[in-house]
Amino acid sequence: MITINSRLIRIHWFGLTCFFSFLLLSGCQTITNSMLEKPVSAVDVLPMPVASHEFSFDPFRDDVVGNVQVINANYEDTLSDIARRFNLGYEEIVAANPDVDPWLPGAGTRIIIPTQFILPDAPREGIVINLAAMRLFYFPKAEDGEMQYVITHPVGIGRLQWKTPVGATRITVKDENPVWRPTPSIHKEYARNGNPLPAAVPPGPDNPMGTHVLRLAWPTYAIHGTNKPPSVGMRGSFGCIRMYPEDIAGLFNEVAVGTPVRVVNQPRLLGWRGDQLYLQTYPVLEDDKRNHDKQFGKLIEETRSALKAQINARPHQTLNNSLIKETILNPRAIAIPVTKADISLQNYLDLALHVQNTMPFNATWVGDIKGNLTTAEIWESEQIQ
Template identity: 60%
Template sequence: MYSAKGAAGIVLITIVCMGWLAPALGSTFWLPREGDSVVGHLQGAVAASEDTLLDIGRRFNVGYEELKLANPGVDPWIPGDGTLVVIPSRYVLPNAPRAGIVLNLAEMRLYYYPDPMDAPRRRVITHPVSIGQVGWSTPLGTTKIIAKVENPAWYPPASIRAEAEANGEPLPLMVPAGPDNPLGTHALAFEKKGYLIHGTNKPFGLGMRVSHGCVRMYPEDIVSLFAAVPVDTPVHVVNQPVKTGWRDGVLYVEAHPVAGELELGENPVAGDAMHQVVAMTSPEQSKLIRWEQVTAVVETLTGIPYTVSDPTIVQLKLAQRVDTAVAPLDSANSQVAAAQTMRSADDGANVSLRWSRGLALWPYFLENTRVQ
């Protein structure tokens, strides 16, 4: 359950559907100012009777697991006509160089920084991905793109052929390009032999740990990334289940499950979150931290960045602005109209939402969202 509280209220941007929108080719944002690391905003969608979370995820360019985590209690296969689905499209940027490609395994999301470091204004483009399943992890560290291949053939390694044979689904030595090729239509090869960023011939269910170590993308996303990324682009592979970052003087914490450990009754991210918050705050700033909120974020593990600090008077004024952090590069932006509304009271906020069935979108800021 999500509730909005606090004197700052909620700044709400309502997006009215202007016809059917094609899937966005990634989400593009201007990089925040120096010292800040939060981009984007939450969105909401009203499920139609025929929708599944897989449909909604692809429509909004989010992965299956991140959408499921953000909507506990929602049936992923039959959300139900009229069900509000939270789209987790606000992100704390990973603690990694803001250059080239950054892949955060914990959130199954890729970040691409296309502009040179000395550009007057720089962007970040983010995509959901599928990664290696437990036992076939995508290797951590820094590598680079050494080759770009259109319509790649797939040569399954002996280990994968042996696994497939054991499952009664033998594989040939080579799978040619085409609709049956699991690499899809485009591939970017890592310097580390055998690992790729590639498309898929099975896009539904993207955003899960299902590969043998490669990085899978939606078909439309890999086409976009392939066209943008030059050979020799650095790739930084990190595993950060907890991310903390500032935005306009307010601290956010984003926490994701760690594969395999929650099933054992462990929550390794709790201590990490506390340490990061301490490291990112001065003694004066630490007085504004809501430690019970930090605890709630790491216990619920929704993958949504939540505020964990009380706003100052300066932040209250900043919270009243309309966000302009979305770079005007997303084709969907040209097909929608935005309107702002805000009503606040001393003890919370009254929010009016404009509903549009099926696709119904309204990006909104929950700058003072509390976890309950």
């Protein structure tokens, strides 16, 4: 009996659609302006951006999904606007573009879209959250013989004084249109800042938990939405995991009560794709006091000696140590192939796929955040609360 995975059909159909669209768009470059009613513009000849939240992969061979993309900013864009468009968090896109003004990139500015991810070093089942990456990965159960599937979204995590815990837990309750009942410690925090809270906040636009909640076996912790979408990708919560409203709604429908949840803190990730070993680095969280240089040496040894590292030409690949050093010293949230010889980080980014600055096909968000608070206003309000 033949089984059909509808998710994989969607991914493969999307790939074919992009491929033929690219061929069509490329072919249009040979048409002269005199044959058209209007001149050919740059956007007409660029491919559509690739969806950045759903991927299939071979779990026995590969650890890397997605691709780095490049766009040109529009006149009114902020990095926060672009981040939500491409299902990225605020810190992710700022780290990838350290020389760009987050509030006013400027029309035409080249923006790196870091939509290539090394999967966390954790069991690929249920939900895995990497605090350093501020990113969630959901691995639906795969049938025998099928490619594995992953859904990934940016998240906000606990602020410095309200750390999100690391460890294993599970989803215990799914709650739609929740009531927020602040804990005594949260009441004290608000009261200390002259902004006392009611005993309960009903469902609606003022509810900081948004419209959907996945409660965890850890008391007082949950994965939930937010009424402040630009805060996703920041340390701004009281320890809970925040998601964009559209992302938590989709995840809510996918997962069941009992789904395992594992929270890790991995600022340096190694993984294989094809014959290349990739390295992805994120800024180390302020309260993470581990010796990551010492741990990284051990991580390289384990990664290169694992069974997965013995496939095809992988055992013969030589590490580009200068690129490794550059990637560690400049954590850009970008997955880099560190077994490619004689390239720098800039060389690699220069080769990234240049795409239209528009909503990716099958994107999770289709709205317009103009009129909401800016990321700067969100950040300021979080410091006051």
